Amino acid sequence: MLLQVSTNPATPMVLRATRAFLVSEQELPEGYQHYLIPESLERRVQELEGKSSFTLLPNDYHYLGHGDIIRLDGQAIRVLFRANSGHNSLLVTEQCNHYCLMCSQPPKNIDDSWILDELEALIPLIPRETPEVGFSGGEPTLAGARFINLIRMMKSYLPRTVVHVLSNGRTFADECFARQYAEIDHPDIMIGIPLYSDDPDLHDYIVQAPGAFQETVQGILNLKRLSQKVEIRIVLHKQSISRLPQLCEYIARNLLFVDHVTLMGLEMIGFTRANLDALWIDPTDYRDVLSEAVGILAAYRMNVSVYNHQLCLVNDDVLPYYRKSISDWKNEYVPECEGCARKSQCGGFFSSGVRNGYSRAITPFLP
Amino acid sequence: MSKFQGLDAYTRRARYELLPFKFDRLEGDNYIITNMTGEYLEVAMPELHVLLAKDLATEHPLFASLRAKHFIRYADEQAPLDLLALKLRTRLSRLTGFTSLHIFVVTLRCDHSCPYCQVSRQMDGETSFDMTPDMADKALDFVFRSPNPAIKIEFQGGEPLLNFQMVRYVVKAAKRRNLDEKRDLEFVIATTLSLLTDEVLAFCYEHDIILSTSLDGPADLHNANRPRVGRDSFERFEAGLAKARNVLGVDRVSALMTTTDKSLPRVREIIDEYVRLGFNGIFLRALSPYGFAIKTRKFMTYDTERWLEFYKEGLAYILELNKAGIPFVEHYASLILKKMLTSNDPGYVDLMNPAGAGIAAIVFNYDGSVYASDESRMLAEMGDQTFRLGSILTDSYEDIILSDVLLDALEQSFTLSAPMCSDCAFEPYCGAEPVFHHAIFRDVLGRKAESSFCKRNMSIFKHLIGLMKSDVSTRHLFMQWANAC
Numbered sequence: 001m002l003l004q005v006s007t008n009p010a011t012p013m014v015l016r017a018t019r020a021f022l023v024s025e026q027e028l029p030e031g032y033q034h035y036l037i038p039e040s041l042e043r044r045v046q047e048l049e050g051k052s053s054f055t056l057l058p059n060d061y062h063y064l065g066h067g068d069i070i071r072l073d074g075q076a077i078r079v080l081f082r083a084n085s086g087h088n089s090l091l092v093t094e095q096c097n098h099y100c101l102m103c104s105q106p107p108k109n110i111d112d113s114w115i116l117d118e119l120e121a122l123i124p125l126i127p128r129e130t131p132e133v134g135f136s137g138g139e140p141t142l143a144g145a146r147f148i149n150l151i152r153m154m155k156s157y158l159p160r161t162v163v164h165v166l167s168n169g170r171t172f173a174d175e176c177f178a179r180q181y182a183e184i185d186h187p188d189i190m191i192g193i194p195l196y197s198d199d200p201d202l203h204d205y206i207v208q209a210p211g212a213f214q215e216t217v218q219g220i221l222n223l224k225r226l227s228q229k230v231e232i233r234i235v236l237h238k239q240s241i242s243r244l245p246q247l248c249e250y251i252a253r254n255l256l257f258v259d260h261v262t263l264m265g266l267e268m269i270g271f272t273r274a275n276l277d278a279l280w281i282d283p284t285d286y287r288d289v290l291s292e293a294v295g296i297l298a299a300y301r302m303n304v305s306v307y308n309h310q311l312c313l314v315n316d317d318v319l320p321y322y323r324k325s326i327s328d329w330k331n332e333y334v335p336e337c338e339g340c341a342r343k344s345q346c347g348g349f350f351s352s353g354v355r356n357g358y359s360r361a362i363t364p365f366l367p
Numbered sequence: 368m369s370k371f372q373g374l375d376a377y378t379r380r381a382r383y384e385l386l387p388f389k390f391d392r393l394e395g396d397n398y399i400i401t402n403m404t405g406e407y408l409e410v411a412m413p414e415l416h417v418l419l420a421k422d423l424a425t426e427h428p429l430f431a432s433l434r435a436k437h438f439i440r441y442a443d444e445q446a447p448l449d450l451l452a453l454k455l456r457t458r459l460s461r462l463t464g465f466t467s468l469h470i471f472v473v474t475l476r477c478d479h480s481c482p483y484c485q486v487s488r489q490m491d492g493e494t495s496f497d498m499t500p501d502m503a504d505k506a507l508d509f510v511f512r513s514p515n516p517a518i519k520i521e522f523q524g525g526e527p528l529l530n531f532q533m534v535r536y537v538v539k540a541a542k543r544r545n546l547d548e549k550r551d552l553e554f555v556i557a558t559t560l561s562l563l564t565d566e567v568l569a570f571c572y573e574h575d576i577i578l579s580t581s582l583d584g585p586a587d588l589h590n591a592n593r594p595r596v597g598r599d600s601f602e603r604f605e606a607g608l609a610k611a612r613n614v615l616g617v618d619r620v621s622a623l624m625t626t627t628d629k630s631l632p633r634v635r636e637i638i639d640e641y642v643r644l645g646f647n648g649i650f651l652r653a654l655s656p657y658g659f660a661i662k663t664r665k666f667m668t669y670d671t672e673r674w675l676e677f678y679k680e681g682l683a684y685i686l687e688l689n690k691a692g693i694p695f696v697e698h699y700a701s702l703i704l705k706k707m708l709t710s711n712d713p714g715y716v717d718l719m720n721p722a723g724a725g726i727a728a729i730v731f732n733y734d735g736s737v738y739a740s741d742e743s744r745m746l747a748e749m750g751d752q753t754f755r756l757g758s759i760l761t762d763s764y765e766d767i768i769l770s771d772v773l774l775d776a777l778e779q780s781f782t783l784s785a786p787m788c789s790d791c792a793f794e795p796y797c798g799a800e801p802v803f804h805h806a807i808f809r810d811v812l813g814r815k816a817e818s819s820f821c822k823r824n825m826s827i828f829k830h831l832i833g834l835m836k837s838d839v840s841t842r843h844l845f846m847q848w849a850n851a852c
Contacts, residue, residue: 101371199431200444205377217446221453243431250435253406253710254450275371292839299846300709 002080002121003034005068020072022064023054034072036064067127071118080122088133090119092140092147098168099208100194102235102279104270107138116146123153132162141171148180155186162188166233169193170212172219182226190229190259193220196240198250206239217255224257231260237272237279241286248293252300261297263290264325265308268356283313284361291315311346312363323347340364378425383439386447390415391792393829404454405706405795406436409836454710461714461727464515468716468728470741471506471537472523473498474530475733478561479595483627483654486748487525497530498733503537505759506731510541511548512764521555521579523741525733528562531570538574555579559593560607561600568614578611580604582622582644584630584637592627608644622646626654631673634681638695642688648696651681653823656806671819675826686834689844700831701848703824706796707831708849716740718798718824720782725756725773735760737767739776742802754802776801780811787815793828797821 003020009029011019021032028035028047035054037044038061048054055077057064064070067083081088093115096107126133133154141147154163163186172178172191193216197203200213223230232251234240240247251261265283266272272279283290290306295317297304306318307325314322324347331348333340340346342365349358388402390410398415401407410418410429417423418439423430433439440447461467475496477487488496510518520541522534538554545552554576571578583589586601593600611620622641624630630637634651641649653674681697688695705713716723724739731737735758738744743754754776757767767773780801782788788797803820804813815821835842 099370197431198435200434201378201425202374202431205372205374208371208377210377214444214446218449221446221449246432246435253708254454256710271371292843295843296846299843300850 001033001072002118002125003070003072004125005036005064005066005070006032007066020070022066036061036070036077038062069122069125080118081126083127083130086131088130089136090122090133091115091137092119092135092150093138093143095142096137096139096168097142097170097209098139098212100271101206101208101239101275102237102266102270102272104267104272105136105138106270113143113146116143116150119150120146120153123150124157126158126161128158128160130158130161132164133158134164134166136166139168139171140165141167141177144171144177145180148177148184151181151186151189152184154189155184159187163190165189165191167191167193168207168212168216169219169223169230170215172222173215175222178219178222178226178228182223182228190231191223192231192233192262194233194235195220195247195251195255196234197243198247199243202239202243220255220258224255229259231262232258233262233264235264235266236281236283236286236290237266238281239278241281241289244286244289244293245296248296252296252302256300256302258302260303260305262305262307263293264306267308267350267352268358269350269352273356280357282359282361283309284359287313287315287318291317294318294321308347308350310348310359310362311342312340312365313359313361334358334362336362337364339366341367379441380425381441382421383423383434384442385419385421386437386440386451388438389790389792389794393832399792399832400438401792401795402437402451403795404437404451404458404710405708406438407707407792407832408432408436408438409832457710458712461712462721464517466513466726466729467515467517467714468519468521469506469510469513470521470523470728470730471498471503471533472525472730472732472744473527473533473537475525476529477525478529479526479559479593479600481593481625483592483625486745496525496733498533498731498735500533500536502731502733502735502759503533504540505735507537507540507544509729509731509737509759509764509767511544511550515550517551517553519553519555521557523557526559526562527556528558528567531567535570538570538576542574553577559600559604560611561595561603563603563607563611565610568611571611572614576615576619578615578620580608580611580620580622581625582641582646583624583627584633585640588629588633588637591629592625605644612645617645623650624652626652626674626677631677634677635684638681638684638688642693642695647694648698648701649681649685650698651678652699653678656803671822671826675823678827679830682830682834686841686844690840696848696851698852700827700845701852703796703827703831704845704849705852707828708846713852715798717800717803718796720794720797720799721777722780722799722801724754724776724802725768726777729756731759737762739773740802742806746802746806751806753805776805776811780804785812785815787821791815793825796828797824 004018005022006019007022009026013031016031017033019032020034020036023035023037023041023044035048035052036057037054038057039059042056055075065084068079069081071078071080094108094112195216196206203213204210220230266279294304304321305323306321307323332351332354333348334354337343388400390398390400393399396412398410398412399407400410437447437451475486475488476490480489527534534556541552554574556576557579560580582604583592589601590598608620624637638649682700685695685697702713702715702718705711714727716727719727728740730741730744732744737756737759738747739754739756747755756770756773780799782794782797782799788794800820801811805811808814835845
């Protein structure tokens with residue numbers, strides 16, 4: 001059962017059947033489908049016992065708020081959507097036709113179509129003023145017609161919400177599929193597609209899938225032929241760095257019409273840790289390559305962004321394209337950052353980076 | 368066993384196929400290969416042999432680049448073909464637009480008497496060299512027959528400001544018609560600025576007209592190249608430039624230089640003059656062989672080699688300027704670089720194939736004659752009417768555009784079938800130029816081995832490629848130039 005979280009005791013009775021009331025110090029209103037009692041207010045359990053269904057919320061759920069959407073399975077709660085986060089990412093499937101060396105969300109080859117059932121129930125409940133929703137996986141397009149349906153539902157229920165999809169693009173090599181997607185004519189949607197090398201063999205190796213490069217490129221071409229927005233996403237590691245300037249020239253000559261190119265630092269989670277020898281290169285050792293790559297894309301007047309990097313590891317010529325991308329609730333700093341005068345402009349680290357290793361060259365900017 | 372496979376497992380071992388490309392010697396053992404979308408790679412002769420024999424090893428450092436630049440592919444790969452087709456369509460996309468630049472020669476009268484000038488008459492007050500309203504109306508009928516959504520009307524002379532009432536007439540009439548036509552309409556006046564008045568500027572401002580003017584270098588050189596009564600061409604230019612920039616905006620006034628034998632030892636001074644006057648680039652032009660230039664043998668006073676020295680010295684100085692933090696462009700290089708480094712074509716008439724004559728630009732002369740290009744009417748002024756396509760007063764659009772004169776010139780000069788061009792590795796960067804070759808060789812193809820057009824451009828192509836190879840920062844600068852034009 002999916003429920004919207006409410007903190008509004010004045011919710012009309014007719015709507016209370018679809019809401020879970022988040023209990024506070026205030027008087028308890030009646031008639032809600034379910035009640036959520038923060039651990040700190042455990043004493044209020046007695047007011048509900050025997051009358052209404054409720055869940056005692058562990059402290060981990062302190063962030064829950066009005067408009068959030070939860071799934072209730074007996075006593076188990078999963079938070080599907082957070083109304084006050086600008087970064088809601090909805091996993092569509094854990095299946096994938098890639099097996100990337102640096103996958104942060106290792107795929108599972110199981111039938112998980114229940115996730116789609118859940119998303120189809122979720123979308124109508126998402127607040128209509130939500131600025132942005134992301135879809136990820138696995139490979140979301142493996143859901144086929146049901147993926148198309150999800151995007152159509154986004155347009156129908158949330159026409160003002162920007163949609164961003166992380167896909168490897170291969171399914172769009174099927175012109176028919178690409179056309180179905182384009183025909184939805186969503187007002188503001190972008191597909192983010194990874195391209196790791198201009199050398200097809202190297203790209204296929206990085207994503208561990210023979211023939212992937214050809215399909216991805218054709219997918220991008222089909223999407224752009226149909227005037228769909230496409231972003232190329234390049235994760236930087238030892239393998240992709242080896243031909244990064246060549247890749248950027250390839251993009252500038254062949255795919256100049258894509259809407260955005262992002263160059264992203266490696267996240268130290270998932271498969272990355274298993275393949276660290278093949279992947280790890282200290283960002284300080286590729287800073288000049290990064291400058292060259294950004295310089296090429298910028299010379300061709302492409303829209304380029306550098307994500308997931310620490311400010312002290314990029315050259316000054318990268319700064320106009322540097323984005324403080326790691327979301328506020330995820331970014332952290334390391335002891336070396338102590339006293340840095342530019343922390344507030346810096347993206348900092350993913351907590352995985354702090355735990356599992358980072359550059360030897362982190363240096364605070366002195367005030 | 369690891370769940371992951373090594374690069375080896377994804378390295379294809381099948382025999383590759385060659386996609387179409389051409390090759391040529393750069394120097395010594397060093398060869399260049401190019402494809403029709405302008406991608407290039409340098410390859411040493413022994414490797415070229417192996418490549419052509421389809422024996423190049425996958426591990427070879429060139430292999431991945433050959434694949435990425437679409438010189439080779441595996442038989443089952445479709446993406447390289449799709450991308451090649453896409454890039455070729457992009458390069459040729461201007462063709463579907465058809466004629467954009469329409470040149471109106473509103474008068475041949477001029478207040479200058481430049482020895483190299485192609486077309487001018489020293490008859491102030493005489494109106495027999497002026498375009499009439501009737502001709503202008505018919506020329507505008509013609510202009511709007513072009514399917515191009517972007518129409519540029521350029522006023523030339525002589526000195527167009529000597530017949531400014533005709534400029535006014537054409538601008539107003541064109542804008543009136545454009546209320547219905549809704550084209551992207553742009554006006555340019557090619558003027559020395561010597562006769563610029565506040566009234567002219569006010570009109571230019573009101574109608575968003577660009578001024579294209581001339582600057583040959585420092586005052587003494589400029590005045591020597593451009594004699595006029597009072598010997599004050601430069602002074603009038605500089606005053607006019609300031610006034611024009613003030614009213615129209617810095618970017619609405621451009622300057623072109625003409626190279627003469629007097630310019631050759633002074634390229635740095637010429638560039639400095641452009642820098643001093645706040646221009647952000649220069650077009651180091653070769654002297655054209657047309658008009659009085661050929662008659663007075665000025666063209667023959669220096670050869671292509673000497674001009675190339677001038678060009679290379681100038682370009683080297685411009686690179687120095689950029690390294691010193693002064694952004695400054697050499698426009699001819701940037702046109703070529705666009706063809707080398709991007710999948711686009713700058714649409715520069717001299718470097719187009721099919722030739723730009725008539726189908727990229729067309730000229731309406733003061734007497735109603737229609738010419739395939741500016742050079743064509745210059746040739747006509749010398750008595751050679753070959754590229755006169757007809758008269759705006761008596762011939763229809765179809766008569767003119769479908770005239771054998773034009774179609775034959777385009778077809779016969781087409782570089783992909785022209786002897787020595789069709790198998791030239793630099794063909795993707797070059798152009799057909801039938802009018803030039805006709806002027807020199809009396810046939811639109813010419814003999815490329817003797818063509819100064821061929822020699823000059825080949826040398827520049829090789830020079831630019833060499834510069835990019837020798838220095839990463841130059842290559843990066845050239846990428847910026849390629850995308851700025």
